[in-house]
Amino acid sequence: MSQLRFDNKVVVITGAGGGLGKEYALQFASRGAKVVVNDLGGTLGGAGTSSRAADLVVANIKEAGGEAVANYDNVVLNPEGIIDTAIKSFGAIHVLVNNAGILNDSSFKKMTEEQFQQVIDVHLTGAFKLTKYAWKFFKQQKYGRIINTASPAGLYGNFGQANYSAAKLALVALAETLAKEGQKYNIKVNAIAPLARSRMTEAILPEDILEKLGPDKVAPLVLLLGHDMVPSTGGIFEVAAGFYGQITWQRSGGSYFNPNDSYTPEAILHKWNELTTFEKGSQSSYPRELKDYESAFKKASRMPIENSQGKVTINSLKEKVVLITGAGSGLGRSHALWFARYGAIVIVNDFKDPFTVVQEIKEAGGKAYPSKHDVVKEPEKIINEICEKFGRIHVLVNNAGILRDRSFLKMSEQEWNQVYQVHLLATFKLCKLVWPIFLKQNAGVIINTTSTSGIYGNFGQANYAASKAGVLGLSRTLAIEGKKHNIHVNTIAPHAATSMTKTIMSEKELDLFPPSQVSPLVVLLASSELGISGELFEVGGGWIGKTRWKRASGIVCNDSKPSPEFILKNWSAVTDVQNGIPISSTQESSMAILSATRNEDEEESEDDNLDDVDDDDEKEAKVSSYKFNHRDVILYNLGVGSHANESRYVYEGDEDFQPVPSFGVIPFMVQDDGGLNMESLLNNFNPMMLLHGEQYLKLNKIPLPTSGDLVTKSYPIAVENKGKNALVVAGYETIDKVTKETVFYNEGSFFVRGSQSMVGNKVFRQSRSKFATQSFNPPSRRPDFESILDTSFDQAAIYRLSGDFNPLHIDPGFAKGANFDKPILHGLCSFGISVKKLVDTFGIFDEAKCRFSNVVYPGEKLRLKVWKDGNELLVFQTFSVERNVVVISNAAVKLAKDKFKL
Ligand SMILES: CCCCCCC[C@@H](O)CC(=O)SCCNC(=O)CCNC(=O)[C@H](O)C(C)(C)COP(=O)(O)OP(=O)(O)OC[C@H]1O[C@@H](n2cnc3c(N)ncnc32)[C@H](O)[C@@H]1OP(=O)(O)O
Numbered sequence: 066m067s068q069l070r071f072d073n074k075v076v077v078i079t080g081a082g083g084g085l086g087k088e089y090a091l092q093f094a095s096r097g098a099k100v101v102v103n104d105l106g107g108t109l110g111g112a113g114t115s116s117r118a119a120d121l122v123v124a125n126i127k128e129a130g131g132e133a134v135a136n137y138d139n140v141v142l143n144p145e146g147i148i149d150t151a152i153k154s155f156g157a158i159h160v161l162v163n164n165a166g167i168l169n170d171s172s173f174k175k176m177t178e179e180q181f182q183q184v185i186d187v188h189l190t191g192a193f194k195l196t197k198y199a200w201k202f203f204k205q206q207k208y209g210r211i212i213n214t215a216s217p218a219g220l221y222g223n224f225g226q227a228n229y230s231a232a233k234l235a236l237v238a239l240a241e242t243l244a245k246e247g248q249k250y251n252i253k254v255n256a257i258a259p260l261a262r263s264r265m266t267e268a269i270l271p272e273d274i275l276e277k278l279g280p281d282k283v284a285p286l287v288l289l290l291g292h293d294m295v296p297s298t299g300g301i302f303e304v305a306a307g308f309y310g311q312i313t314w315q316r317s318g319g320s321y322f323n324p325n326d327s328y329t330p331e332a333i334l335h336k337w338n339e340l341t342t343f344e345k346g347s348q349s350s351y352p353r354e355l356k357d358y359e360s361a362f363k364k365a366s367r368m369p370i371e372n373s374q375g376k377v378t379i380n381s382l383k384e385k386v387v388l389i390t391g392a393g394s395g396l397g398r399s400h401a402l403w404f405a406r407y408g409a410i411v412i413v414n415d416f417k418d419p420f421t422v423v424q425e426i427k428e429a430g431g432k433a434y435p436s437k438h439d440v441v442k443e444p445e446k447i448i449n450e451i452c453e454k455f456g457r458i459h460v461l462v463n464n465a466g467i468l469r470d471r472s473f474l475k476m477s478e479q480e481w482n483q484v485y486q487v488h489l490l491a492t493f494k495l496c497k498l499v500w501p502i503f504l505k506q507n508a509g510v511i512i513n514t515t516s517t518s519g520i521y522g523n524f525g526q527a528n529y530a531a532s533k534a535g536v537l538g539l540s541r542t543l544a545i546e547g548k549k550h551n552i553h554v555n556t557i558a559p560h561a562a563t564s565m566t567k568t569i570m571s572e573k574e575l576d577l578f579p580p581s582q583v584s585p586l587v588v589l590l591a592s593s594e595l596g597i598s599g600e601l602f603e604v605g606g607g608w609i610g611k612t613r614w615k616r617a618s619g620i621v622c623n624d625s626k627p628s629p630e631f632i633l634k635n636w637s638a639v640t641d642v643q644n645g646i647p648i649s650s651t652q653e654s655s656m657a658i659l660s661a662t663r664n665e666d667e668e669e670s671e672d673d674n675l676d677d678v679d680d681d682d683e684k685e686a687k688v689s690s691y692k693f694n695h696r697d698v699i700l701y702n703l704g705v706g707s708h709a710n711e712s713r714y715v716y717e718g719d720e721d722f723q724p725v726p727s728f729g730v731i732p733f734m735v736q737d738d739g740g741l742n743m744e745s746l747l748n749n750f751n752p753m754m755l756l757h758g759e760q761y762l763k764l765n766k767i768p769l770p771t772s773g774d775l776v777t778k779s780y781p782i783a784v785e786n787k788g789k790n791a792l793v794v795a796g797y798e799t800i801d802k803v804t805k806e807t808v809f810y811n812e813g814s815f816f817v818r819g820s821q822s823m824v825g826n827k828v829f830r831q832s833r834s835k836f837a838t839q840s841f842n843p844p845s846r847r848p849d850f851e852s853i854l855d856t857s858f859d860q861a862a863i864y865r866l867s868g869d870f871n872p873l874h875i876d877p878g879f880a881k882g883a884n885f886d887k888p889i890l891h892g893l894c895s896f897g898i899s900v901k902k903l904v905d906t907f908g909i910f911d912e913a914k915c916r917f918s919n920v921v922y923p924g925e926k927l928r929l930k931v932w933k934d935g936n937e938l939l940v941f942q943t944f945s946v947e948r949n950v951v952v953i954s955n956a957a958v959k960l961a962k963d964k965f966k967l
Contacts, residue, residue, distance in 0.1 A: 066630045069292050071098035075155040076291060077147060079103045079140050079195065080165030082118025085214070085259060088280035089162055089287050090122050094131030096288070099155040102126075103136040103147050103165070140165050140191030148198050160210040160291040161199045163192040163236070170225045173500060173546045181228040181493055185485075188232035189531060192239065193481055200243075200252075200474055209252035210291045213240040215301065217258050217651040220312065220614055222541025222599070231489060233258075234538030235531040237301055241353075241522025242530045244299030246473050253298035255290045258312065259283040260305035260655055277306040282627060289629035296636050299353060299522065303616055308658045309632050310619025311640045314520060315647065316603065317341060318348030319610025321361070323368040324582045330407070330589035333609060335375025337595070337962060341611045343647065345804075351615070351642055355517035358560050358606045362577050365607025377936065381593040383408035386458045388451060390414045390440050390495065391465030396514075396561055398422045399580035400462055403588050405431030409460070412436050412451055440465045440491035448498040460510045460591045461499050463492045463536070470525045481528045488532035489539070496543060503552045510591045511547075511554040513540045517603060520558055520612060533558075537601060544599030545650075548835070553598035555590045558612070559583040560605025578606050594936075599649075616657070618644040618805070646805035652832065687740050687779045690802075691732040694772040697867065698724045701731060704864035705897030706854065717771070724769050726909055727897040729762050729809035733777045733797035734893065735868035739813065740779025740795060747784070747791050747820040753873070753883045757892035758792060758816035759955070761837035761914040765807045767961055768909075774802040782812065782830045784822040791820040796830065812837045818884075836912045841940045841957035848930035850906065853946065854898050856890060858924040864894040885920065892917040895952060899929050899943045903958055906931075907939060915956035921945060927952070937962070 076093045080086040082104030094100045104119040119135035126133040134154045138146035151158040167187045169180045196211060203209025218226045219233025240256040247254055260278060286304045289295060301312045320340040322328045333340070343349045387404045391397040393415025401411045405426040411433040413419040413426070419435035426433035434454065438446045451458050467487045469480040492513055503509025518526045519533025537556050544554040561580040586604045589595050601612045620635040622628075632639060648654045695717035705725050707714035713721040733740060743750045782794040797811040812833065857863075861874040869891055872879035880888045896915055904910070921927070926946035931939050937960045943953035 066634060069096065069288065069294065069629045069633070071096045071160075071288075071292070073097075074159045075099045075101070075151050075157045076160040076162065077101040077103065077151050077158055077199070078162040078164055079147065079191070080105075081122055082106055085280045085283055086162070086164040087122050088284045089164065090133065091125060091129075092284045092288055093160075093291070094126040094133055095129060098160070100126060100131070100133040101136050101147065101151045101154070102133055103138065103140075103150075105137060105139050105165070140195050141186050144191065144195035144198050147195060148202070152202070157206070158199055158202050159208060160212075161196060162212045162214075162287060162291065163196065164214045165191060166214065169228060172225050173227045173497070173543060174504065176227055176497070178494065178497070181231075182490075184228035185232050185489075185535075188229070189235045189239075189535070190481075192236055193527070193531070194478070196239075196243065197473065197476070203247070203252045204250050204474060207251050209247065209250070210295060211240070211243060211247075211252065211254040212287055212290045213237070213254070213256040215256045215258045217260060217303065217654045218542075219538050220258055220301075221648065221650045221654060222538065222543075222545050223651045224542070224545050227493075227539055227542045227546070230538040230542040231493070231535040232538070235489070235535035238519050238522050238530040238534030239527055240301070241299050242518070242524070242527045243473060243522075245522055245524045246527075248298065253290075253295050255295070255297055255300045255302065257283070257286060257290070257302050257304055260303070260658065282307050285627045285629045286632055289632050292629065294633065296633065297640070300640075302639070303619075303654060303658065305655070305658045307622045307624075307627055308619055309622070309635075309639050310617040310645065311642060312614055312616045312648070313351045313642050314353075315343065315613055315615040315642075316350050316352050316356070317343055317611045318350075319603075319608055321365040321368050322372045322607050322609075323370055324362070324365055324607035325370065325372075327370070327372040327374070328582065328585055328607065329372070329374065330379045330585045330592065331374045331377060332372035333585055333589050334377055334379070334595060335373055340609055343613070352521065354521050355560065356603060356608070356610070358578065358608070361608035362606035368607070377594055379407060379589065379592045379594050382460075382588065382591060385409045385460060385591075386412065386451065386455045387460040387462065387591065388412040388414060388436070388447070388458060388499075389462040389464055390447075390491070393418045393422055396559060396580040396583055397462075397464040399584045400464065400587050401433065402426060402429075403581075403584040404460075404591070405429065405433055407588055410434070410455065412447075414438065414440070414447055414465070416440070440495065441486045444491060444494045444498055447495070448502075452502070457506065458499055458502055459506075459508065460512070461495060462512045462514075462587060462591070463495055464514050465491065466514065468526075468529060470529070472525050473527050476527055484528035485532050485535075488529070489535040492536050493539060496539070500552075503547070504550050507551050509547070509552040511540070511543060511552070512587055512590050513537070513554065513556045515540075515556050515558045515601070517558050517560065520601075520603075541599060548598065553596065555598060556601045557583070557586060557590070558601065558603045560603070582607055613647055613649065615642055615647045616645045616654070617642040618646075644805070646800075689733075689736050689740060689777050689779070691735055691775045691777065691799075692773070693731075693775075695722070697731075698722075698728065698771050700863075701725065701728050701867045701897075704860070704867050705894060705901050706856070706860075707901070722771055724771065725897055725901045726764055726769055726904055727762065727893070727900040727913070728769060729764050729799070730760065730811055730893050730896075731867055732775045732799045732809065733779060733811050733813070736777075736779065737870070739815065740777065740797060741781060741793060741815075743793065743817070746781065746793060746823060747817060748823050749820050750817060751819065753879060754818040754820065756816045756818070757813065757917055759814035759914070759916045760893060760896060761812040761834060762912070763810040763834060763836075764909070764911050764961075765809060767911065770801075770808065773808070775808060776800050776802050780830065782833060783826075783828045784824065785826045786822050787816070789819060789821075791817045791822050793817065796833075810834070834912070836914055836957075836959060839914070841914065841955050843930070843932045843940050843942060844934075846932070849933045850931040852902050852906075852929045854902055854927040854929055856895070856898060856921065856923055856925055856927060860894060860923040861888060861890050862923075864891050864897075869893065887922060890921040890923050895921045895927065895943060898927060899941065899953060899956075900958070902929050903931065903939060903941065907960060909961050910958035911961040912959040913957070915953045917952065918954040919945065919950045919952045921952050
């Protein structure tokens with residue numbers, strides 16, 4: 066392929082004095098472009114100015130024989146100056162790279178409105194103004210290329226970056242909208258979410274990850290997106306360390322409900338698994354626009370008249386104080402009526418008329434109070450009044466909204482700002498105001514309203530799309546920050562006829578989509594019966610679906626200098642989303658990229674042994690493979706006490722054939738060293754003295770597969786001294802090699818007697834599953850269920866064949882050396898035996914956790930005691946009958962929704 070050139074093309078790059086922007090400038094110029102190097106020369110936090118950074122880059126370009134000019138204007142204060150520099154110096158502008166950015170991180174609790182606004186201004190308002198000014202040139206010449214810089218933090222949210230996440234996701238929606246508006250003028254607009262070494266990432270990423278990232282790995286994609294031959298518009302791409310992959314929205318096939326009175330929160334909960342599944346055959350799709358709601362409505366109307374209500378009744382909202390903004394009419398009114406029906410005390414906020422809805426609720430026997438304040442101008446008054454009156458608030462539904470639609474060229478700054486203020490700024494302010502209350506209560510729910518325009522972009526709605534995407538970015542970060550305080554944050558994209566949408570919906574649509582088809586979901590999201598956080602749902606017309614990010618399998622370039630030509634040549638892999646993986650967090654994104662690049666390295670060197678990865682870097686994930694079939698499943702099932710008459714566990718021909726679900730621990734356990742380099746963590750490590758201390762297991766795929774080819778990534782989570790002993794905690798993510806979906810997630814704790822940590826008490830990874838770190842103590846009452854379980858004298862001898870060949874369980878000499886009279890049973894075997902009984906009795910679980918508090922000898926009888934705790938939790942203990950000691954304590958399973966028999 067001939068070199069992609071930029072002769073006679075004028076490229077404007079903001080924030081090009083260093084990092085990514087500088088690299089783009091150098092690479093564009095080296096291929097013939099005339100470059101405007103814009104840089105204010107401020108600090109990372111946005112303070113100060115200096116011409117030096119931009120001048121140095123221009124000097125570099127000129128020395129190499131290229132053409133460039135410096136510009137020092139502020140993108141917010143003088144965007145025209147930047148574009149005019151291009152026009153005056155080179156007579157045109159063809160490519161605009163919106164790259165300038167600042168950081169102003171802080172936990173949401175401490176983030177000020179000024180901090181929020183400052184980051185929004187530079188990233189979003191600056192890009193809006195600059196792009197709008199460039200747009201008229203692009204439109205006139207019928208040519209333009211725009212690249213917006215988003216970030217994984219924008220796509221998935223990130224702790225301490227509520228402002229940045231909001232701004233960055235808003236830039237994605239702006240790109241999607243402009244791609245739609247620019248289509249007929251040959252203006253192509255894309256967004257990238259780079260993970261690169263820069264001043265910004267240096268402040269937040271560890272050194273070992275930073276080493277693999279360089280701006281030179283990102284620039285080739287930006288060049289391709291800026292080129293005549295760019296094969297995409299409206300695309301979003303993740304890029305780092307030589308990895309290039311498109312990221313797309315994936316919408317679940319969802320569920321349909323007959324939109325009548327039986328369309329209730331309970332009916333939705335009943336179908337929750339169906340609604341949220343992305344499994345093969347579930348009709349999920351990769352849309353770029355809102356769902357065909359007319360067809361959805363038709364299908365919903367053909368559903369059985371009575372929507373099944375399931376077994377769970379929503380009771381948790383009784384007497385809860387629920388604030389709904391913009392509740393005087395439309396969606397807000399409908400939400401208010403629904404919450405009142407479920408026993409909530411509803412605060413009907415509307416700056417025009419909250420009284421009519423309050424009256425309506427009261428007449429129907431509900432509780433409601435009016436709040437007539439403007440969400441933008443006086444949000445404090447709204448919250449203060451509630452606090453004074455009720456001393457608490459449990460649920461905030463940010464619903465108020467306006468539209469100021471206009472084609473991008475004609476959109477005024479005022480129209481942009483008005484929409485931003487009502488949707489994004491007011492949402493930020495109200496979330497800020499309830500946050501300290503929620504923290505104090507250790508409970509709270511926020512439901513934010515985005516829009517399909519925010520998800521997919523929409524013609525004539527640059528302001529609305531950007532603000533609504535900003536709301537989603539903000540919500541994702543709040544969900545992350547709220548997690549450990551029991552604050553749940555979810556986002557809905559409703560499709561409904563309201564006074565706001567009256568101008569844009571047809572008459573027919575206005576009849577078909579009453580707001581009442583949205584509210585049952587809002588009530589369910591606020592309930593603790595569902596209790597989820599951080600998710601996005603599209604809803605309307607009797608249909609609900611979940612929407613998430615999925616990343617293409619992508620391509621990795623191992624050359625030290627990747628090129629745009631390489632990316633173009635491999636475009637089908639870059640965009641191969643069918644074979645991609647869903648990504649839900651910034652950490653997951655960076656780990657997946659780094660492991661993709663690592664796997665590629667291994668394949669390149671024709672070394673199939675995945676175990677052997679980066680041994681000298683113990684903080685990184687190690688990777689191991691586990692291939693299994695029905696034989697392994699049966700062997701495991703026998704190892705945890707299955708008998709020949711339990712056909713579903715021992716006969717592959719049984720139509721219900723399945724592993725005992727604790728099988729999820731096996732793929733990680735097959736590694737001799739548990740995926741850990743213990744010698745590098747502990748002084749005086751002696752494998753003989755290692756005991757399995759605790760185990761957490763999450764089943765991501767139910768039913769479990771009966772064969773497969775799995776890969777497990779292992780990494781240390783923490784190491785801690787416990788007196789003279791050490792405790793090492795490790796995490797294990799097991800992924801299906803083919804579908805790339807996570808199948809199991811485990812956390813194991815290993816108690817090493819007589820060893821001490823080399824690094825003191827240290828946490829390598831902060832984020833852990835809540836269930837894994839929770840304590841589960843049984844109540845003082847008698848157990849709700851008890852059972853005696855056998856272990857056989859041969860138990861350990863059989864169990865070990867599933868992969869844990871530790872001699873402690875078979876070799877008397879080794880056992881003596883470890884201070885035991887005889888070989889002891891594998892901890893995970895006693896766990897599996899206990900779990901089998903639980904599953905056979907109560908149904909399958911999706912999370913389980915236990916502590917091995919005493920040893921078990923093969924042949925002992927076990928007594929399982931179980932206490933029910935609420936609808937889905939079973940706390941249990943296992944005893945050795947002979948010695949009357951607890952061998953498994955601090956243990957529980959969380960039963961999988963809709964699959965249990967409580
Ligand atoms: C990488 C490796 C890959 C290889 C994997 C191979 C693994 C398998 O083959 C190995 C196995 O299956 S071994 C068999 C299963 N495990 C056992 O039988 C262990 C039984 N437990 C015990 O003996 C004790 O609890 C014992 C000895 C663990 C602790 O007893 P004590 O010292 O008496 O503890 P105590 O004084 O009560 O508490 C001290 C601190 O330690 C914490 N703790 C106690 N038990 C723990 C446990 N099981 N897991 C984690 N932490 C535990 C206590 O909380 C306490 O902490 P703190 O001082 O902070 O309060």
